[in-house]
Amino acid sequence: MTAPLLETRGVWQRFGGLIANSDVSISVDRGEIVGLIGPNGAGKSTLFNLIAGVLPPTQGSIIFDGEDVTKLPATARCARGIARTFQVVKSFESMTVIDNVIVGALIRTTVMREARRKAHEVLAFCGLDARADVLANQLIPSEKRRLEVARALATEPKLLLLDEVLTGLTPTEAQTGVELVRRVRDTGVTVLMVEHVMEIVMPLVDRAIVLDLGKVLVEGKPADVVRDPKVITAYLGD
Ligand code: ADP
Ligand code: MG
Secondary structure: OOOOOEEEEEEEEEEOOEEEEEEEEEEEOOOOEEEEEOOOOOOHHHHHHHHHOOOOOOEEEEEEOOEEOOOOOHHHHHHHOEEEOOOOOOOOOOOEHHHHHHHHHOOOOOOHHHHHHHHHHHHHHOOOHHHOOOEHHHOOHHHHHHHHHHHHHOOOOOEEEEEOOOOOOOHHHHHHHHHHHHHHHHOOOEEEEEOOOHHHHOOOOOEEEEEEOOEEEEEEOHHHHHHOHHHHHHHHOO
16 A cells, blocks of 8 residues: 555634634545535635645644645645646736746746746647637636646646636536546546536546535545435535
């Protein structure tokens, strides 16, 4: 057994009186696609913020690739191989598509020519190379999601955190997204993805972890998770 790529150990996040994450311990193995699901407000995006270092946890620790990264800032975690997309797309709207991706690539190299080459490679992988020179704000929503993924991939992550990148897309666009996630995993990148809509994510993931009210409710194989009465109740109450 090799150690997991990512572990959260007893992680808590309090916002004043609100407990967004409550004693969350999860692990993700190398090469897996893991789905993090749960109703709105369950604490999924908060957990991503704790893993990526956007927020320090109130309590608990984050272990990545054998190292305790709990006290490291987001940039240091990115350098170690954690990349994330944001639920609310954070592209630099007034920059071109290629420049958005170069921003990601610059974490690995300071040579501009090398960063540009990497950015083009990643854009091609994400099916966006033809859009390289348009402004990010000219993209349609599904392209903006792929741009987020491209920028994250340009940092050459070991772990890619995807926050609702398939939500709100047409069925065809969502399918393109699903295939992109599979291809990302096939390149050796481990994926932890948040999706609110179970139908989209369940056929894609190796394992699902359900958060509800800030706690891990259930985890297991997708087919077992969708049939679990606790999961059904949590979603019906949503
Ligand atoms: P999810 O992504 O599962 O929908 P979130 O992690 O975004 O859930 O939110 C979990 C809870 O924490 C919600 O009640 C939300 O309002 C609250 N919350 C999230 N971020 C903050 C913050 N920065 N300050 C205060 N409350 C927050
Ligand atoms: Mg969220």
